[in-house]
Amino acid sequence: MKKIAILRCMNVSNRCTGSGCLKAWNGRDRAFSGYAEEDQLISFFHCNGCDCDPATDEGMQKKLNRLQKNGITVVHTGDCTVRDKESGLRCPKINEIVQLLQERGIETVHGTHHK
Numbered sequence: 001m002k003k004i005a006i007l008r009c010m011n012v013s014n015r016c017t018g019s020g021c022l023k024a025w026n027g028r029d030r031a032f033s034g035y036a037e038e039d040q041l042i043s044f045f046h047c048n049g050c051d052c053d054p055a056t057d058e059g060m061q062k063k064l065n066r067l068q069k070n071g072i073t074v075v076h077t078g079d080c081t082v083r084d085k086e087s088g089l090r091c092p093k094i095n096e097i098v099q100l101l102q103e104r105g106i107e108t109v110h111g112t113h114h115k
C-alpha cells in the first residue's frame, strides 16, 4: 500500500479549499490515475511561506519528520506550486522542499488535478 501526501502553496491555501486535488485523488484521476483503491492519502500540507528557509525552518523540519515517521512514500506537489504556467516553472521554495523530501528517500511527483 502506498501512502501519499500532497504539498501545496501556503499563499494559495488562503483561497483554495483543496477540493480539486481531493476530487482527483478520490476518483484516482489525473495525476493519481496509477494508484490503487487501497493506497491512502495521509497528509495534505503546505509550505511555510515565501520567507521561510525550508532547510532550517523548525516547523518545516517537524512536518518532514512527521511525514517520514508516518511512512509517506510519495509526495505530490499541487498544481498551485507552479509559478509560471507557460514554462511550468515551480516555486523555488517548493523545489527546495522537494529536494529535502528526496534526500529523505521520499518520492516526489509534480502535479495533482491538472495533469
Ligand code: SF4
Residues within 6 Å of the ligand: 008, 009, 010, 011, 012, 047, 048, 049, 050, 051, 081, 091, 092, 093, 094
Ligand atoms: S513559497 Fe512558493 S509555494 Fe510557498 S507560499 Fe510562497 S509562492 Fe506559494
